[in-house]
Amino acid sequence: MSKGRFPFESERLGRRAAGRPIARSGLLARLDAARGPVVLVAGVGGGKSTLLDAWVAARGAVLVDLAVQGLDAVPAEGLAAVDGATARDVSALANRRGVVIAAEQDPGVAGAVVVTAAELAFAEDETYQVLAAAFGDAEAADVLAPDLHLLTNGWPGLVALAAAWLAQHPAGERRERLIALARSDEGLAEFLVPAVLGGLSDGEREVVRRAVYAPAIEDSGAVPPFVQGLLRRPGWFVVPAGWKAALRSLLPRGAAETRYLAGM
Structure with missing residues (x-):
């Protein structure tokens, strides 16, 4: 009998199913224990912003997104998370404890x-x-x-995308779909x-189009993996x-989205 008939009772398998986002207690503890600033370095889909959101929600830190705010929005004291940083942005944060910085390249x-x-x-x-x-x-x-982990190298964004895609197919087809994905020449x-x-x-x-x-957005539910709930703002x-540029190319803004955004 499938374990899907029960609320994820997977003790026999030695694993525990969890809802999104994955609780990353070890990483959160590492951020707390640092004696200076912490820099999260990864490309698109690497899990930086999700970890920042979890840390901000758990610790009550101030979040500063440098794509829309200046560095002067970072408080002089207390806990702060800084997203979208570059080397030019963050030199003022050197040796400061209680600051977590997300960047695609190490800003030094x-x-x-x-x-x-x-x-x-x-x-x-x-x-x-x-x-x-997802299933x-x-x-x-x-x-x-095991096969999905090997294929994606555990890259969080790719794991979430692949899980959502596999979940769209009947259970009996998923293994073959995963094999075909591994053989594809496309990224x-x-x-x-x-x-x-x-x-x-x-x-x-339409939810994704509005959100992108x-x-x-305030809505009745998420559309994983593209639209995710904010822990810091239930x-x-x-x-x-990381997904916005790709999604905007596939979901160009129309008149309805322009009216929706104008009324926000």
């Missing part, structure tokens, strides 16, 4: 602890948890998790972003920055 902050993309990557069990949440079936997730993100979007309902695509052009949802 003096005294900083650097958390690399390899450290931000999911462990196999975390890949399993994402699959279990609603812990046993099916356990079967596919995983380049294939999966339009593929997952194409599998959404019209209503779900807004800093955040009831509000965002599109992770």
Whole structure:
């Protein structure tokens, strides 16, 4: 009997299914323990912004997005998270404790602890948890998790995309779909972003379209992996920055979105 008939009772498999986002207690503890600034360094989909959101929600830190705010928005004291940083932006934060900085390339902050993309990557069990949440079936997730983890190297954004795409197919087809994905010459993100979007309902695509052009939206639910709830602001949802450019090319803003955004 499938474990999907029960609320993820996966003790027999030695794993625990979890809802999104994955609780990353070890990484959060590392941010807390640092004696100076911490820099999270990874490319698009590396899990930086999601970890920042979890830390801000858990610790009550101030979040500063340098894409829309200046460095002067970072408080002089107390806990702060800085997203979208470059070397030019963050020299003033050198050796300061209680600041976590997210960047696609190491900005070279003096005294900083650097958390690399390899450290931000999911462990196999975390890949399993994402699959279990997407499938609603812990046993099916356990079967596919090792291969998906190997294919994606645990890259959080790719794990989430692949899990959502596989969940759009009947359970009996998922292994073959995963094998075909591994054999594809196309990049995983380049294939999966339009593929997952194409599998959404019209209503779900409209939620994504609204969210991709807004800093955040208040809505009745998320459309994972593209629209995710904010831990720091319950009831509000965002599109992770890494997916916005790709989604905007697939969902150009029309008159309805312009009117919606004008009324925000």
